[in-house]
Amino acid sequence: MNLAPMLISLRVASLAALLALAIGLPLATLLARRVSFWSRLLDAIATLPLVLPPTVLGYYLLVSLGARSPFGATLENLGLPLVFTWRGAVIAASFVALPLITQSARAALESVDADLEDVARTLGHSELSVFFTIRLPLAWRGILAGIVLAFARALGEFGATLLVAGNIPGSTQTMPLAIYDAVQRGDQAMANIMALVLTSVALIMLISIRRFGQGIGHE
Amino acid sequence: MSEYSPTCLEADLHVELDDFPLNASFSACQELLVLFGPSGAGKSTILRSLAGLLTPNEGRIALNGRVLFDSGLGINLPPQARRIGYVPQQYGLFPHMSIAENIAYGLPGDQRSQRASRVKKWIDLMRLADQADRKPAEVSGGQQQRTALARAMASGPELLLMDEPLAALDEELRTHLREEIRNLSQTFSLPILIVTHDPLEAYSLADHMVVIDRGRLIQEGSRESVFRKPATAALGRLLGMSNIFEAQLISSGAATTTIEWHGSEIKLPYASNTAPGLVTIGIRPDEIEVGQREKPEAGTVGLLGRLLEVMPTGYDQLLRFKLGGRGADLMMEVRMARGVSTEPRLQAGREYMLLVRPESIHVFPAR
Numbered sequence: 001m002n003l004a005p006m007l008i009s010l011r012v013a014s015l016a017a018l019l020a021l022a023i024g025l026p027l028a029t030l031l032a033r034r035v036s037f038w039s040r041l042l043d044a045i046a047t048l049p050l051v052l053p054p055t056v057l058g059y060y061l062l063v064s065l066g067a068r069s070p071f072g073a074t075l076e077n078l079g080l081p082l083v084f085t086w087r088g089a090v091i092a093a094s095f096v097a098l099p100l101i102t103q104s105a106r107a108a109l110e111s112v113d114a115d116l117e118d119v120a121r122t123l124g125h126s127e128l129s130v131f132f133t134i135r136l137p138l139a140w141r142g143i144l145a146g147i148v149l150a151f152a153r154a155l156g157e158f159g160a161t162l163l164v165a166g167n168i169p170g171s172t173q174t175m176p177l178a179i180y181d182a183v184q185r186g187d188q189a190m191a192n193i194m195a196l197v198l199t200s201v202a203l204i205m206l207i208s209i210r211r212f213g214q215g216i217g218h219e
Numbered sequence: 220m221s222e223y224s225p226t227c228l229e230a231d232l233h234v235e236l237d238d239f240p241l242n243a244s245f246s247a248c249q250e251l252l253v254l255f256g257p258s259g260a261g262k263s264t265i266l267r268s269l270a271g272l273l274t275p276n277e278g279r280i281a282l283n284g285r286v287l288f289d290s291g292l293g294i295n296l297p298p299q300a301r302r303i304g305y306v307p308q309q310y311g312l313f314p315h316m317s318i319a320e321n322i323a324y325g326l327p328g329d330q331r332s333q334r335a336s337r338v339k340k341w342i343d344l345m346r347l348a349d350q351a352d353r354k355p356a357e358v359s360g361g362q363q364q365r366t367a368l369a370r371a372m373a374s375g376p377e378l379l380l381m382d383e384p385l386a387a388l389d390e391e392l393r394t395h396l397r398e399e400i401r402n403l404s405q406t407f408s409l410p411i412l413i414v415t416h417d418p419l420e421a422y423s424l425a426d427h428m429v430v431i432d433r434g435r436l437i438q439e440g441s442r443e444s445v446f447r448k449p450a451t452a453a454l455g456r457l458l459g460m461s462n463i464f465e466a467q468l469i470s471s472g473a474a475t476t477t478i479e480w481h482g483s484e485i486k487l488p489y490a491s492n493t494a495p496g497l498v499t500i501g502i503r504p505d506e507i508e509v510g511q512r513e514k515p516e517a518g519t520v521g522l523l524g525r526l527l528e529v530m531p532t533g534y535d536q537l538l539r540f541k542l543g544g545r546g547a548d549l550m551m552e553v554r555m556a557r558g559v560s561t562e563p564r565l566q567a568g569r570e571y572m573l574l575v576r577p578e579s580i581h582v583f584p585a586r
Contacts (some may be wrong), residue, residue: 118272119311121298123325123374133324137315 002190004170005178006197009155012086012174016093016154017147020101023094024150025143028105029131033114050099058163061092065164082164089165089172093157097150104149108142109135145209152205156198228378228410232268233277234434236261241434247378247410251401253425253442254414257457261434262414266380269412270305271298283377304371304379308386310363312355318342318366319351325374341369345399361392365399372403379403379411385420397423418458422446430454447503452583455501460581461552462502468495468582476582481542481549485520491582499583504554506579509538509565510572520580522573524551526565531557538565540573 027046031039049057065082066072075082082088112135120130136143158176165172167181175194182191227248234241241261245252254262267273269280271287274295280288282303287296305311312321323338342351345365350358355366364384371379384400385393401424404411415421421428425442430450438450449455452463466480468491476487480500515521524540535556542549551573565571 113309113311115307115309115311116313118267118270118298119305119307119370120313120324121272122270122301122303122305123370124299124327125324126299134313138313 002178005173005175005194008086008089008170008172009174009176012089012093012161013151013154013157015090016097016157017101017151019090019094020097020150020154021143021147024098024101024146025105028102028109031102032106032109046102047099049096054096054157054159055163057095058092058160061088061095061160061164065091084164084166084168084172086165086172089157089161089174092160092164093154094150096157096160097153100149100153101143101146104146105139105143108139108146111142112138148205148209152202155201227283228269228412229279229281230265230269231278232265232275232280234261234264234268234273234275236264236434239434241265243429243431243434243436245429245436245439247412247427249404249408249410250426251404251424252410252412252427252429253421254412254429254431255418255421255425255445256416256431256437258416260416260431262416262431263382265431266305266382266412266414269378270303270380271296271301272305302375302377304374304376306364306367306371306379306381306384308382310355310367312363312366312370314355317352317354318347318358318362321355321366322347322370322373325370327374337373341373345369360388361396364388364392364396368399368403372407376409379409381411381413383415383417383420384413385424386415386417393420393423400424421458447579448581449501450584452499452501455581455583459505460501460503462504462507464500464549466498466500466582468493468498470495478580478582480580481522483520485577485580487577487580487582489578491584493582493585498585501581501583502551502575502579504537504552505535506575507551507553508574509553509555510574513572515572515574518577520575520577522551522575523570524573525570526567528567529565540571542573543570 027042031043062083063069064071065075065088067076067081067083072081072083080087082091116134116138117130120134125133156176157174158180161172161174162177167173167177173181175198179191179194182188182194227246229246231244232241241264243261243265254265256262264273268275268288275288275290277290278288279286279290282301286292286294287301288294313324316324319338319342322341323334326334326337342348345368347362347365347369350362355363358366381400385396388396400411403409413424415424422442428438428440428442428445429436430438430445432454437454438445446458449458449460455463464480466478469477469479469484471477471491471493474488474490476489476491478485478487478498478500522542524542527539527541530537530539535554538553538555540551540553542551553573
């Protein structure tokens with residue numbers, strides 16, 4: 001059995017979840033407990049990938065990251081092209097997973113009793129210290145649940161990945177793409193195995209999220 | 220601007236709230252100051268303004284001569300720099316830290332050994348040695364409250380703010396904690412400001428009281444003066460002065476006031492700055508005695524009343540009387556210790572002589 005799609009999927013989904021965390025956590029912190037026109041707009045934009053067809057998102061990424069865009073051309077000159085590489089697959093998957101992590105983290109951060117933060121302030125702790133010693137530790141379970149959801153979503157990504165990274169065996173062919181290929185060429189045994197693996201991973205992750213208990217009210 | 224004395228809190232606050240503007244000006248010096256008022260009166264806003272968690276629209280806050288906030292001078296110290304301890308209603312303990320870690324949290328990051336000895340000192344002072352390594356959720360309500368106090372005190376505040384400190388505790392713990400708070404205030408000559416809407420909590424903790432309603436300061440004074448001479452009938456009712464009647468004020472002298480009420484003329488031994496005419500009077504139900512049908516002693520007002528019902532209310536009992544006699548029918552409530560009531564035996568339907576000392580009759584100032 002060809003293990004390449006599995007390894008590629010694992011790497012792409014892990015890095016995508018981390019990238020989504022790096023963008024989503026600051027975004028969630030910025031949005032938590034704030035209500036203004038700008039926060040609503042930012043919230044809507046950050047949630048867009050959840051409702052947008054992945055192919056539309058993939059198309060936008062392809063256009064903005066491709067060699068014809070200034071950003072894409074710069075990367076190309078640096079020898080770090082994104083389009084049709086595994087890096088492109090990471091970017092595509094992280095955008096798709098971003099809303100899951102942002103919403104989980106936001107709900108978790110908002111669930112922390114504001115009184116605790118106030119007390120910490122009166123005890124002399126700076127805003128940064130309050131965030132890292134009170135807010136983050138107390139919201140951590142919800143954020144962790146968001147990371148798992150983001151990983152699961154990234155693992156199953158198909159449409160946006162196909163558009164941005166293509167379907168290159170051994171390079172950008174993730175498991176969902178490999179399943180598509182296997183079905184196309186009539187290799188039902190291979191499709192069965194990979195479908196079963198993805199289903200098992202999804203089940204295990206959902207069970208582990210339930211065990212974290214809290215902070216996933218939005219999904 | 221007045222001189223700020225060196226161990227006092229001086230506050231003059233103006234905050235535009237959604238429903239009404241808040242205006243309050245008061246001071247506290249090494250004492251237990253209770254900020255009393257109904258829910259939504261603006262008490263929490265005052266607390267948060269003092270702590271620096273909310274910025275008033277205008278005003279000035281000074282603590283021990285340090286200016287913490289002055290809208291005119293553009294001074295607004297952040298909560299981190301105010302040296303004001305804050306104990307919120309649910310204590311605000313950090314659930315992911317042990318009792319000892321909670322107490323250590325407010326200590327400046329100086330030497331480890333110094334830190335540890337200060338934590339130990341407060342753990343011992345607040346009798347938390349056996350709980351030091353437990354999480355807040357694993358200790359009792361009283362221990363949680365003491366942890367919150369220790370944490371606030373360990374950082375060496377110059378003022379302590381407490382939001383309804385006794386609300387979640389049972390009667391026995393209330394008594395202990397009351398002592399604890401009083402001791403802290405005296406030992407460290409620390410002014411403590413306590414917010415509550417509970418008259419019992421206010422009475423048991425206050426030296427001095429500030430009464431707030433809908434953003435306005437209604438009354439400020441010693442606990443006794445507020446409970447015995449509330450500024451308004453509404454405040455009187457809130458503080459348990461449940462017998463409120465209309466009376467005629469006949470004359471008010473330098474040291475006496477004469478009123479006519481329930482068919483008789485009564486001379487009250489204090490001056491009231493109220494003009495003759497219709498006034499409102501109040502009598503606390505715990506300042507009325509129940510006697511047999513005989514002549515009252517001189518200087519005491521005797522009122523004949525028929526006992527309608529006896530209602531046990533925990534530690535004491537509430538008796539409801541209907542006053543007959545020359546005036547119109549009036550209802551009078553009397554609060555009395557239980558057990559004492561066996562002598563004389565009180566029976567509903569019988570008539571008794573209710574005895575009121577004239578100084579217990581409070582004439583509310585004209586609005």
